[in-house]
Amino acid sequence: MKQNLLDFDAHGLAAYLTEMGEKPFRARQLMRWIYKVGESDFAAMTDIAASLRNKMLQVAEIRPPTIMREAVSEDGTCKWLLDVGVGNAVETVYIPEETRGTLCVSTQAGCALDCSFCSTGKQGFNRNLSVAEIIGQLWWANHQLGKNAEGNWPISNVVMMGMGEPLLNFDNTVSALRLMLDDHGYGLSRRRVTVSTSGIVPAMDRLREECPVALAISLHAPNDALRDVLVPINQKYPLKQLLAACNRYLEKAPRDFVTFEYVMLDGINDSEQQARELLRLVRDVPCKFNLIPFNPFPQSPYRRAKPDAIQRFRDILIQGGITTTLRKTRGDDIDAACGQLAGQVQDKTKRTMQRIVQI
Numbered sequence: 001m002k003q004n005l006l007d008f009d010a011h012g013l014a015a016y017l018t019e020m021g022e023k024p025f026r027a028r029q030l031m032r033w034i035y036k037v038g039e040s041d042f043a044a045m046t047d048i049a050a051s052l053r054n055k056m057l058q059v060a061e062i063r064p065p066t067i068m069r070e071a072v073s074e075d076g077t078c079k080w081l082l083d084v085g086v087g088n089a090v091e092t093v094y095i096p097e098e099t100r101g102t103l104c105v106s107t108q109a110g111c112a113l114d115c116s117f118c119s120t121g122k123q124g125f126n127r128n129l130s131v132a133e134i135i136g137q138l139w140w141a142n143h144q145l146g147k148n149a150e151g152n153w154p155i156s157n158v159v160m161m162g163m164g165e166p167l168l169n170f171d172n173t174v175s176a177l178r179l180m181l182d183d184h185g186y187g188l189s190r191r192r193v194t195v196s197t198s199g200i201v202p203a204m205d206r207l208r209e210e211c212p213v214a215l216a217i218s219l220h221a222p223n224d225a226l227r228d229v230l231v232p233i234n235q236k237y238p239l240k241q242l243l244a245a246c247n248r249y250l251e252k253a254p255r256d257f258v259t260f261e262y263v264m265l266d267g268i269n270d271s272e273q274q275a276r277e278l279l280r281l282v283r284d285v286p287c288k289f290n291l292i293p294f295n296p297f298p299q300s301p302y303r304r305a306k307p308d309a310i311q312r313f314r315d316i317l318i319q320g321g322i323t324t325t326l327r328k329t330r331g332d333d334i335d336a337a338c339g340q341l342a343g344q345v346q347d348k349t350k351r352t353m354q355r356i357v358q359i
């Protein structure tokens with residue numbers, strides 16, 4: 001089988017080429033072709049010695065994931081369903097805005113963490129995506145959308161908020177992050193790349209050391225009793241530990257705040273009293289809030305919070321001095337909104353969360 005070069009970060013590619021008797025600087029040359037130009041055909045890489053191109057044609061390839069389906073929303077949001085083998089598929093979503101283009105990337109086929117309001121969690125877990133499958137989402141989307149009038153790729157921001165828990169696929173996620181940040185890769189600023197996590201505390205500490213980028217935390221509840229139910233990994237890493245890890249992360253983060261994501265569920269976590277409890281909870285963490293109206297999916301047990309409840313909740317946080325935004329729902333006509341990404345997952349683990357909490 002040919003080696004897919006999308007599976008290497010800069011360091012890995014240099015090591016691979018050295019092993020083949022090539023000079024490590026060839027890695028930079030190749031990366032520029034792959035990521036800056038968006039080329040997947042070695043024959044077109046004209047400034048690379050013909051002997052190396054021929055060798056590459058024999059043993060290597062640049063292969064993004066296969067696309068099974070594309071959907072385009074009325075608001076311009078695009079969703080692609082990517083085949084990740086043996087009946088599994090994941091989704092990647094492009095959200096165009098006036099001043100930026102954001103890609104929402106998946107990191108796992110399914111998710112083991114079983115949050116009660118999340119469609120991906122309800123699918124169960126199959127496997128981690130490879131580096132090529134993660135960075136390939138960006139490669140593919142840029143390739144498909146094409147460069148803009150200024151000659152730049154349209155994707156300026158990446159959020160790891162698609163299917164899966166990025167910090168439970170740590171090594172592959174970090175290699176893909178490095179390719180996004182690398183000057184010979186996509187050269188994105190650390191502030192424009194966000195990892196969203198349900199709160200895997202030890203992995204947050206590792207990310208801080210190995211590849212600090214902007215951080216979003218899926219908070220969703222103002223106390224442990226409710227968070228234990230909505231985000232079961234809270235039973236293993238409760239709020240006190242999570243918030244302490246946020247402050248440690250901020251020592252090295254490219255931004256001086258974390259973003260707390262808070263999905264608004266009718267009658268569950270949207271009361272004024274809970275907003276005030278939340279203010280007390282996050283008192284010591286520099287943060288912003290992003291309120292997400294719940295997006296329903298088939299058989300979901302919750303309803304979206306009422307607009308006036310969301311408004312009141314938001315006002316209380318703002319009066320408490322916290323910058324709070326309300327996430328606009330984008331692409332819901334194509335089931336591309338937060339938490340609606342279902343893809344196709346053959347669960348081979350069955351209710352994995354039970355096991356994770358016990359470990």
Ligand code: SAH
Nearest residue numbers: 118161164165196197198218261295338339
């Ligand atoms: N596993 C990571 C990243 C993927 S989920 C995490 O949990 O952070 C991305 C975001 O979508 C999270 O904040 C998640 O809580 C939110 N989300 C999940 N299901 C949702 C739903 N049905 N409606 C709105 N937001 C949802």
Ligand code: SF4
Nearest residue numbers: 111114115118121198
């Ligand atoms: Fe997994 Fe995130 Fe969904 Fe929870 S919200 S089940 S951690 S993808």
